[in-house]
Every structure is written in C-alpha cells, then in structure tokens.
Amino acid sequence: MKQNSESTWDDRTIQQLVSYEALFKLIAEIQPLEDIKEISRQVAKQWKYFANVACFHLVVKKGEIFLVIDGFRGEADVTEVTSLTPWDAYHFESQLPCLIHMEDLQDNPAPPVHLMNKGIAEIEILPFLRLGICIGVINIAARHRPFDELDHKFNRIFSSHFTYRIYDILLRQQSINVLRDKATHDALTGLLNRGAIMERIDTVFKVSKRTKDSLSVILVDIDHFKKINDSYGHLVGDEVLRDVSRRLQAQTRDSDQLGRYGGEEFLFMLYPCSSDKVDIASERFRQAIADHPIILENGDPSGINVTISLGTATVRNSDPNIEALLKRADEALYYSKSSGRNRVTIG
C-alpha cells in the first residue's frame, strides 16, 4: 500500500476533506446553542471525526469558580469546582502549551483519569488567555498514535473556538444574572422589589387556586419610621431598614418570599400557609423585631427600639385576584396601626 507522508494541497484526499467538513459542521451546529451541556455533548461525539482525539478535559474560569467539562466515550460531564486539582492549577499557572507523551508522564501531578485510558498516546495542553489572564486550559488526548500535523492544526482551531465560546456564554449568563438581579431586587435591602414580589404572589395565587393549597400574605410596616428618620437622620433610617430586612429574611422558609413593598413597608408571601398558621408566623416576625433593639454602627450601644405592625390575609375562594387579598391585608394592617401598633391583625 502506498503512503504519501509529504502530501501537498493537491494530494489532499477525500478523507481529509471529510475532516474539514466535519470540523465546519460541528462549529455550525454548536454556534446557535447556548446550553453548555449540549454543546459539550456534541463536541464529545464529533471531535474524533476531524482529529485523532479520543477524549478531552476543559477548565474555564467562571468568576471566582471554574467550570470543568470532561468529554469521553461520546458523552460530556459538566461540573463546577471551587478549586483546581494540582494538574489543572499547574497548567493554569504556567500558561504554556505543551505536549506530553504517555511514557514521559510523571505521577505528580496526575492528569484526569479519563486522559490516561488504555491506548492514549499523548496529551496536548493548550492554555487560552484574554487580556493577559488565563481564562481556560484544554487537555486533548490522542489515541493509538500521536497527533499528526493536520490533527494539530484542527485541534488548535477548534480548541480555541470551543474554549472562547464556553467562556463567552458564561460571561453572558453572569451579565444577565446581574441585570436580572438589579431589575428584581431592592438595592438597599437586597430583598425582592415591589414589582418582583407582586409577580411572585400573582403566580402562586393562580397555582393555589388550582391546587387548593392556602396562600397567605402579611403586610408589615415599621412603626414611627418617619420619627426615626427625623431624629437620627436618613443614614440611620437606611440602617434600620437593612437590619429589619435581615431579621425578617432570617425568619422565612425556603418556600416563602419577602419583598420591600414601599418605603418602610414589607410584604411576605407564605405558601402553603393556612389562616391558622399565618398568625403564628406573624407573631414570630413581630417578636424578631420588637424583642431586640437595633444596634447601630457607631451609635448608642443600647440601640434603637423598633417595632412593626402587621396585617395578614389568606386566600378565599371568592378572591378574584391578588388585589382583593392585599386589600384585606392592608385593612388589617391599618387596624394594627390604629389599635396601638406593634401588633398583628388577622385579615
């Protein structure tokens, strides 16, 4: 059988053209995808069709943590880690590409297990930088024989595309999360803002109508808040708001939601929570604020005594929408205020 080891472009065989086609096909297929697991799965399946790659190990920076993608046996595993293995840490630090033949492999540090499967001939390690910072390192394993010239070319082109694609998706997801957070959370207290808490209650209201599980809401208002602002200043007023928010948040279950409803008003959503349970919860919230003064930074060590008034309401069959529910809670809150404050009224 004739072999031509110094082939020119004219001698490229159909098999090599098939490799080019496979490379471009994979790039085109993953381009519209945003799901990292699906992208990784396609890469794990198709890389072998354009280069002698049996498996790979990719580590990409994701803020303060790392995303690890392991592709082997045609499948991909995607995990997040907070710290790198010695092998990954070494290569992230060195930022140098290298080629390791299996017979030269040291025990320490050891590469990922799947890169040492039987038949692996060598491992190529490629780091990728952005603005001088290493954002990802990929390890690619050759099976049966070392990578040839065409393998190296394809591996470099595709590794770069794959790593930066994953990194850019992560950056975009982080940016979206930050924007979403800003749009739905109150900057001062970190709680859900009015729009967001109302939307949550509306969603759960519709669910509760179907499932018949009870939905309850509690409106909370800080007593004499204007007086606190006038006496101590708005900065202290902000500190009080933050402290009250923290204490109320600490009282919520995972299924409950708490939002900042107005200037000094908060809105709880408790689900599931029946009318007999909501008064127990409300009293717990009241005590969490009333029983312990708020200690200010650089303030009087005895702190400020703060109390809250609460009004509750539980969904009835006759409630057409959440406005009806909130109206009852508001009326109950008004009654708490007019009856002396620092108390709960069941609506």
Next chain:
Amino acid sequence: MQRYLITEYTDASPETQGVYDDYMRTTGAASVPIWLKSLGHSAALTRAYWERAKGTLFSGSLPLPLKEMIVFIVSAKHGARYCSACHAQNVLSLDKSLNFTDLQSFIKSDTGAKLPTYYQSVANFVNKVVSDPNGLSDEEFDDLMDEGFSKEEICEIIAVIDLASMFNVYTSALRLDLDPQYQAIV
C-alpha cells in the same frame, strides 16, 4: 435466468415514481439503481426499502464515509457481489493511495491505511458483529466507547451493519446485475 423484474421510471406507478424521485434527490444520482428498480413493481416495498436506507445512511451522527466502509466490510464478508461493488467505489475515494487489493485489508481488520484511528476500531467491531453477534462482549463495546463513540453512535453502527445484511440477502438471492458504473470495480 434473470430472477427479478425491472420497473423503469416511465412504467412505474406515481407512488413508486415518487420514491425514485426522492432517491435521486437525496443521493444526487442521475438515475435509479437496479436494486431499487427491482422493487418497483410494489410501491410499498420500494418505499419501505428506500426509507430504511435513507434513515440509516443519510441521517444520524456517523459520517457517511464511515458508513460506506461498514457497508463494504459487511458485504464483502457475506460475499455479496452487488453491494460490495457499489460501496467499494466510495471506500476507495476515501484515500487516493488505496487500491482495490487494499480493500481486502478492511475485511481482515488490519487496514494500515492513513485513515483516522477510529476506522480500525470500527472495522474490528463490524467484523465481530458479522461473524458472531451473540458473542459480542462488553469489552468489545468498551473498546469502541474508549475510541469516543457514544452508545447512540454504536447503535447507529449496528443499524448500518443490519441494513447492509438486509441488502446483502436481497441482492444476492436475486443475483442482481451490477449497475454499469460499478462493473469496472469488479
């Protein structure tokens, strides 16, 4: 004695013509091959055989050249003259340095050709499935998975083997004559 009937395009029913058209559209061929024309008397059979071939060879994850190699190996092992000749042409085009006698090495699972390494593993697997499907071991599956093949892809490989076997039986039992473009191979 010719054991089969040929239904030419002009003599075929509208439904059969529809299948013939789909074949030419999908493969880019200018004419319908003998194996398909030999089914043309029955629109249902024509459609059934073509749909199976189309679904197996022209969809899925495996590259077409790999499937061509699989079909060739199976056909050569079964001594299916028609199918071997059809697919030998496509395998030869994988590497200009290959010649016909080199094809023999595929059947013996020692290609040595300058082809991706996974071809060797697939050739080994195909040979085993054809000779002894009941004796296929987990280790043989593992070898293919270590090459980077997922279970879905291995299922596709077996589907191609099965398709080739089906066509081998059909074409050999009927002793189909070779299409003109494949006669030179033999």
